[in-house]
Amino acid sequence: MQSLVIHNVRPMGGEATSVTVSDGRIQSYGWHVQEGAELLDGGGAILIPGLVEAHTHMDKTLLGMGWYRNEVGPRLIDKIDNERMQRRVLGIDPARQSARQAVLAASLGTTHIRTHVDVDTEVGVAGIVGVLETRERYRDLVDIELVAFPQSGMLIRPGTVELMERALQLGAQVVGGLDPAGIDRDPKGHLDVVFGLAERYAVPVDIHLHEPAELGAFSMELIIERTKALGLQGKVTISHAFCLGMTDQDYVAALIDELAQAQIHILTTAPASRPAPAVKRLVEAGIVVAAGSDGVRDTWGPYNNPDMLERAVLVGLRNNLRRDDEVALALDTCTYGGARMMGLDDYGLKPGCRADLVLLDGETLAEAVVSRRPRKIVIKGGKVIARDGTASIPAP
Amino acid sequence: MQSLVIHNVRPMGGEATSVTVSDGRIQSYGWHVQEGAELLDGGGAILIPGLVEAHTHMDKTLLGMGWYRNEVGPRLIDKIDNERMQRRVLGIDPARQSARQAVLAASLGTTHIRTHVDVDTEVGVAGIVGVLETRERYRDLVDIELVAFPQSGMLIRPGTVELMERALQLGAQVVGGLDPAGIDRDPKGHLDVVFGLAERYAVPVDIHLHEPAELGAFSMELIIERTKALGLQGKVTISHAFCLGMTDQDYVAALIDELAQAQIHILTTAPASRPAPAVKRLVEAGIVVAAGSDGVRDTWGPYNNPDMLERAVLVGLRNNLRRDDEVALALDTCTYGGARMMGLDDYGLKPGCRADLVLLDGETLAEAVVSRRPRKIVIKGGKVIARDGTASIPAP
Incomplete structure (x- = not known):
């Protein structure tokens, strides 16, 4: 499975970094050149777990x-x-x-x-x-x-x-x-x-x-x-x-x-x-x-x-x-x-956790919560499944 | 002041009708041909007072x-x-x-x-x-x-x-x-x-x-x-x-x-x-x-x-x-x-009331309330002052 690097995200509203995802899991944070990886611009969004x-x-x-x-x-x-x-x-x-x-x-x-x-x-x-x-x-x-x-x-x-x-x-x-x-x-x-x-x-x-x-x-x-x-x-x-x-x-x-x-x-x-x-x-x-x-x-x-x-x-x-x-x-x-x-052991933002992630548009974490704007990107198991509030698969 | 006719609105979610506004007030309901009036398509929206x-x-x-x-x-x-x-x-x-x-x-x-x-x-x-x-x-x-x-x-x-x-x-x-x-x-x-x-x-x-x-x-x-x-x-x-x-x-x-x-x-x-x-x-x-x-x-x-x-x-x-x-x-x-x-005597949807009106996107009144979608049209004193959630005058 191809790796995914999301540039310029702020985990829980903190310092900007990049996150690398592979095999459906968070691999690491920080800037890594990874050949053949898919690149995604986080645009400074706040990164939270799903x-x-x-x-x-x-x-x-x-x-x-x-x-x-x-x-x-x-x-x-x-x-x-x-x-x-x-x-x-x-x-x-x-x-x-x-x-x-x-x-x-x-x-x-x-x-x-x-x-x-x-x-x-x-x-x-x-x-x-x-x-x-x-x-x-x-x-x-x-x-x-x-x-x-x-x-x-x-x-x-x-x-x-x-x-x-x-x-x-x-x-x-x-x-x-x-x-x-x-x-x-x-x-x-x-x-x-x-x-x-x-x-x-x-x-x-x-x-x-x-x-x-x-x-x-x-x-x-x-x-x-x-x-x-x-x-x-x-x-x-x-x-x-x-x-x-x-x-x-x-x-x-x-x-x-x-x-x-x-x-x-x-x-x-x-x-x-x-x-x-x-x-x-x-x-x-x-x-x-x-x-x-x-x-x-x-x-x-x-x-x-x-x-x-x-x-x-x-x-x-x-x-x-x-x-x-x-x-x-x-x-x-x-x-x-x-x-x-629910006993989800591999949940969260730490390396090794499943890459179930949400990119929120917001100045701070609190601002993102109270504003409730459409989610910029949703990632499930390492794959982008929704952008700007719309899922990749339509509802019946 | 030019009259305004808004076609196809449903007052409080009721039957569709048209509303005629002149001199900043609600004049009448029902279909009226009024020469020189400005026409607005309500698109079946729900009409409520401001x-x-x-x-x-x-x-x-x-x-x-x-x-x-x-x-x-x-x-x-x-x-x-x-x-x-x-x-x-x-x-x-x-x-x-x-x-x-x-x-x-x-x-x-x-x-x-x-x-x-x-x-x-x-x-x-x-x-x-x-x-x-x-x-x-x-x-x-x-x-x-x-x-x-x-x-x-x-x-x-x-x-x-x-x-x-x-x-x-x-x-x-x-x-x-x-x-x-x-x-x-x-x-x-x-x-x-x-x-x-x-x-x-x-x-x-x-x-x-x-x-x-x-x-x-x-x-x-x-x-x-x-x-x-x-x-x-x-x-x-x-x-x-x-x-x-x-x-x-x-x-x-x-x-x-x-x-x-x-x-x-x-x-x-x-x-x-x-x-x-x-x-x-x-x-x-x-x-x-x-x-x-x-x-x-x-x-x-x-x-x-x-x-x-x-x-x-x-x-x-x-x-x-x-x-x-x-x-x-x-x-x-x-x-x-x-x-x-606030003692607003001429407030409401009756003829004679000030034309302070909102057109809501919704199937029923309750659905429009709980959905809270962007307001389709806002009318103040008979004039359209906002459309699709955006006011005609920018904020400072």
Whole structure:
């Protein structure tokens, strides 16, 4: 494979240098004459590692399907039920829709995605099959990791557990879960099944936990207990974790200590309208914090788009991260935080890391983040896959 | 003045029609052959009235000045003191900086701005003079209303009250105030001065109230008492009003009743990291709710930009407004809400209203808001002043 030399880039906004890429990996920095290498002018752009979308739902985005008029009720269950219904009414094709999001995300500099894919007794594993198809077809654009996700509940809908197993057999890499008390009404039962699957299939765990305050904290304790009992430290993520934004600060402090000890990761979308984990505090406690867009333009809501620089801005706004070093922390949840959550060992800007890179137009790193201009160049596995906001492969 | 006919626009996303504008006002809808009229193809765009930026600080934006590296401390007073210092260090010219924001805002479809301009014993009224210059120079692009704003306190800095008077004599149209307890340490004294100036100069009032919970509620009560005593119903705005997001819901309900009776308007920036007024609840109580960007790229923080469609998205995210009718409500705070707050009688899309119009690219109104694409056409006083995101007059 031909080497690639990108001249005049500023890693993380620092001093200008050149970076040499070969065999899909970062080889070295500094000026090297390399015969036959492809040359690329970085134009003084800021070099960052690929953006990491650590929580989304690619199987059910409505991108490109015409505007969905949202008239859904206010409860969580309203949105879950409505979505199952709309899947039939609108004809949401998981392969096509996940492909649309994959291409859009890649054009925005996202090189890795963890996506929670619905598994239920209506759709079965069709969502998993569709997203697996996208994962293979677009593997040169973006790495996709699938979570088998029991969106409609597991114990309350007999047959779901078997479908979850089937999803893992087919190739889903992570076992998901959802509000063990709130949806399945049986926190012990739900979590025993989730962790049982994790043990049997040797896969990590990622559980949606919207449960509020002390209820969410109880479910969180059950997750921590199981993580330790099964030796799954470093393999478990709690998504949303609204309860960490609860009023009882002593309880929050105790939970943070326990999460850190159990090496459980926290995923936030930085929701403006809900209590939410305090990113800086968690990071200071040594907890890996990742960020995600959640559902993009779906039946749940219209606002989200898969731009992880916009997500960094939302993380910054939600957590009042104003200083330049704090903006860098917000970005970190959308890069290194997600990579650590997903266990990507060869992620980053060091020589030897995979050449998954983004060139940002910006005066400083913070300026590039808040401006969110079209990505100048996106490189995946050492190859240019997007320029000026447009991916090299069109979306279906 | 030549008439203008814009073909094929969809008012608020409704049925396509044509709109005829003459003498700077909307004349009629429907197809009219008007000899000698200028014709404009709306291309099926969505027609909305001009966006209203109801709270910003144009005198101290750092737009176009190179990136300001923010290393400021966490307290409100840290930010206030740092800003006065940076004004000297960086050389922030209020005329030039407000002009930059005026042109950028106009290019984004903002046709009316209320801006709080610093008045203190260091800058004196130089900020007021500078922004008044911009108001005159860019009057064909955007209407600017100035609030004389005692950012550094009034009673704690002798000489400030006299400068506030001078600002009103020079042409500031609104008297401002700031955290009567938190900054001036004398809620009665501060508010008596603010309302005294309002009475003497017959101007509306707009008070920054960041004070939290019960403290802010007490200051709010003092504002309500003075509004009623002086017959200033409909003339008073409380900006930020974080205390309306406090835990004690009974107290909040009582405050909302009193605010509605006193016809006091609420301005929100929809802050994600602070308690905040619940927009839908206030609107349902009959209170005018407007939205603003607050400071744009200044020494306070890096995130804000003057795009009022982005502000509508942030209002929607902060208030969990997901349905299409709710997205329209979020937009309303950035259009009609601001116009009512500022007392713009001839604002809107009805015949007779001033032709301050924006053509949005979008499938539906909600889609246009969340997509935030460059504004196709902006019309101010019947004339096209921006196309495809670029204003007809360059920024300095």
